[in-house]
Amino acid sequence: MQYKQLTEYGAIGDGNTVALVGRDGSIDWCPLPHVESPSVFAAILDADRGGHFAVRPTQSFESVQRYRDRTTVLETTFQTADGSATVTDFMPVAETAESPVRPPAVYRKLECDTGPLELEVAFEPRFDYARDVPAVERTSDGVVAIGTDERAVLSSDLPLRPSTDGHGASATVTLEPGETRWLVLGYGEAIPLESSHHQKTLDEAVGYWREWSHDCAGADCPIDSPWHDLAVRSSLVLKLLLHRETGAVCAAPTTSIPEDLGGVRNWDYRFNWIRDAAFTVQALAELGHLDEARSYFELCLDHCGGHEPADVPPVYGLHGGDDLEEHVLDHLEGYRGSAPVRVGNAAREQRQLDVYGELILAIYESVRYGEAVTTDDWAVMCDLIDYVCEGWERPGSSIWESRDGPKHYVYSKVMCWVALDRGIKLAEAAGDDVSAPLERWRTCREGVREAILERGYSDRANSFVQTFGGESLDAANLLIPIVGFLPPEDARVQGTIDATIDRLATDGGLVRRYEGDDGLPGEASPFVVCSFWLVTALALAGRTDEATDRFESVIEYTSPLGLLAEAIDPESGEQRGNFPQAYSHIGLINSVLYLADADGSSGGSREPLGRDEWTEDSDLGGEIIRQPSDTERGDTA
Structure with a gap:
């Protein structure tokens, strides 16, 4: 065979x-x-x-x-x-x-x-x-x-x-x-x-x-574009990967399909990564799948309260457990001879500071779509945000889970800023319904911002870089305008987009994750979601023609069924990594949403996840904080 x-x-x-x-x-x-x-x-x-x-x-x-x-x-x-x-x-x-x-x-x-x-x-x-x-x-x-x-x-x-x-x-x-x-x-x-x-x-x-599945009959369709059916297919893939018992999103249903054919970059992705949270909520809610978005919101709240703030892991089991001990199945040869075959994931043990921002951002987005946070959950969120104030200056692991030791990753610091920023906005919108150390959070938010702008941006590279004081690029910094740290027209954002195109992008429209050694042998193929981040950043920046051209180049790599793995081999054009990949399909959906707004076909005015940062106006409305029910408190009759 x-x-x-x-x-x-x-x-x-x-x-x-x-x-x-x-x-x-x-x-x-x-x-x-x-x-x-x-x-x-x-x-x-x-x-x-x-x-x-x-x-x-x-x-x-x-x-x-x-x-x-x-x-x-x-x-x-x-x-x-x-x-x-x-x-x-x-x-x-x-x-x-x-x-x-x-x-x-x-x-x-x-x-x-x-x-x-x-x-x-x-x-x-x-x-x-x-x-x-x-x-x-x-x-x-x-x-x-x-x-x-x-x-x-x-x-x-x-x-x-x-x-x-x-x-x-x-x-x-x-x-x-x-x-x-x-x-x-x-x-x-x-x-x-x-x-x-x-x-x-x-x-x-x-x-x-x-x-x-998404039905746009009788309403303005948020994905009214030539890529409507492809986005619907991606939503169906996402639904396949949503665990019906817990609402958790499985990053991919396979293990150890290699990023680098014949290499050792083979991981088990059958778990729920917090980094997907806010974009998952946005994709589901915009396509009308509010029950699934609500379930994921509740899951994020569970993750908030399940650990001490310093111990929040970046990845969980689909049933909520966090015992993901990694081991090798050495009796299997691996896909096309790519050993080792791994079960479990050692990323569970990493300290990834971006997790805090991704959790709080997902909750903020859910509130924007009509959910409310209980007073008990708010107390746990405050503990997490307070921890960010204490711990943001420490080194940590990358969103890319490289195994070369902790560093001061710029994207991680940006997400610490996001945790503080969205916490402040939620508290301000809730008013007297909550208690929060707002002055402390505001002071810390400004300190994080200043550090990123002073130490995370390189004049020489004309770009935000991967680590404080470094010169290597990281595609995760394409998210800076998307999460609202800076507006897309800012010269530093434009420089980061251009540097990414120059140094991380391939001729076929794909984008590599980062430059430099990550402590593993072999070379990782370009990540599909990074290519979609570039599309979204270009669309937000008003560079719609470029965004459209790059999007159409990337979707050329989809399978005949419209499925995407996590990576693409730039030489052969073959898909690589675990398959199908939730993050890739979430990226596709969100790129279609932003492109549809950029050319006016959706009839909407979609802004980034950080839309109100640039206007200082919060678009949160309705109930922000509520009292927990007896069931949520654990009371019995």
């Missing part, structure tokens, strides 16, 4: 986990029951040992994939010399089911379009990242894979037979035109085989996604 390029995969999911389905009909990645669980299929990380679940024609074929419009229901159509067939893959979302109690499941519908056509099935599950090779046995209507602590049941009306080694199953069937068959994989228990019910489940899934 050979490795595929990332653009040859589609993603399906149910709000708990995500599976990757190849254009050749093979499910090569699927952790169960949750996205952070060990894998059942992991051929993407080891083509021979990882395990897969394939459906394909027995003869040579060509294939294409597409999503059903405004859904995550994936169709793979095969064309051979004798005919064509379509495999429809989906995972039912529990919210659509008649009963919410059901096992996680993958449904595969086989339909012969023209033919007859012969198809083959290969079912080779490998539990626990392929460390547990199950025994596969017959059942009355399929096969069951039995591992040490897990089981998976494949029900089908196809003649499945266990393989000779007892660790897989296969089937071959000839379908006539119009004939339909089903394969239904249940994790933990069987899904009863009933074709009419399966079709109903498919119809429910299609209805769920179409009801959820």
